[in-house]
Amino acid sequence: MKRADYGVDSPAVVVSELVLALLVLSGVFLFPRPIGWRLLELLAAAGLFASAGSMLHYSRSGKLGVRDIILDSIAWRGDETVLDAGCGGGLLLIGAAKRAPRGRAMGVDVWNRGALSGNGPPAVIENAVVEGVVSRVEVRSGDVRKLPFDDASFDVVVSNFVIHEVNNAAERERVVSEMVRVLKPGGRIALVDFIFTGECVATLYRYGIGDARRKRIGGLASWIGTILMLGTFQMCLVTGSKNG
Numbered sequence: 001m002k003r004a005d006y007g008v009d010s011p012a013v014v015v016s017e018l019v020l021a022l023l024v025l026s027g028v029f030l031f032p033r034p035i036g037w038r039l040l041e042l043l044a045a046a047g048l049f050a051s052a053g054s055m056l057h058y059s060r061s062g063k064l065g066v067r068d069i070i071l072d073s074i075a076w077r078g079d080e081t082v083l084d085a086g087c088g089g090g091l092l093l094i095g096a097a098k099r100a101p102r103g104r105a106m107g108v109d110v111w112n113r114g115a116l117s118g119n120g121p122p123a124v125i126e127n128a129v130v131e132g133v134v135s136r137v138e139v140r141s142g143d144v145r146k147l148p149f150d151d152a153s154f155d156v157v158v159s160n161f162v163i164h165e166v167n168n169a170a171e172r173e174r175v176v177s178e179m180v181r182v183l184k185p186g187g188r189i190a191l192v193d194f195i196f197t198g199e200c201v202a203t204l205y206r207y208g209i210g211d212a213r214r215k216r217i218g219g220l221a222s223w224i225g226t227i228l229m230l231g232t233f234q235m236c237l238v239t240g241s242k243n244g
């Protein structure tokens with residue numbers, strides 16, 4: 001049976017890490033060097049393999065778990081209109097369409113292929129067909145810094161691993177404020193990222209989401225990432241609801 005394919009995140013980074021790991025590893029065996037150097041090089045190669053492996057594991061199965069965490073944070077009625085901001089292959093919007101059988105799910109993206117392999121509207125539609133929700137989903141090309149929707153268009157806005165793609169704090173503030181703008185009063189927001197989530201919570205407060213909060217998610221791999229990245233990597237879920 002065909003399975004939905006939500007793409008590999010940062011494919012060029014994964015390939016570069018694998019190539020570099022192989023180069024380092026071949027150096028260990030091909031060139032004579034003191035044993036201490038060889039051990040260091042082996043460690044470096046192992047780290048690169050582990051990093052590429054964890055990114056592939058996240059892309060292939062980990063992101064389905066993150067999708068559940070995001071969607072479980074919403075109390076679904078079943079008739080919501082949902083926006084997946086930076087939808088990529090449709091991970092969240094397809095999951096949302098399943099939870100809102102009487103609703104509609106919209107995805108918006110600039111379809112950057114460096115961020116996600118196979119990125120584009122055809123991938124979303126193909127995945128929606130495989131998951132049996134194609135009649136309830138729609139995609140549009142657009143920038144999350146200036147969402148192409150009227151104010152108060154959606155009951156739910158969700159987003160996964162998009163905030164870190166936006167380069168500076170002023171632009172990230174625009175992304176979060178746009179999410180709030182298109183949310184209906186009483187609507188709910190839920191997003192996940194591994195950096196800038198504290199900044200998102202502060203921005204949500206500034207734009208009137210009084211119950212904005214974040215919580216750490218992810219298992220052992222996420223903790224290892226946090227330790228290796230000296231605390232700069234912390235996978236967090238950010239949630240909040242717009243005053244009704």
Ligand SMILES: C[S@@+](CC[C@H](N)C(=O)[O-])C[C@H]1O[C@@H](n2cnc3c(N)ncnc32)[C@H](O)[C@@H]1O
Nearest residue numbers: 086087088091109110111112115143144160165
């Ligand atoms: C790491 S991928 C995540 C995709 C999807 N949310 C998922 O979890 O599989 C980041 C996505 O954000 C999109 N993106 C980056 N900057 C964007 C922008 N300014 N406006 C809309 N989409 C953007 C990329 O094209 C890519 O699809």
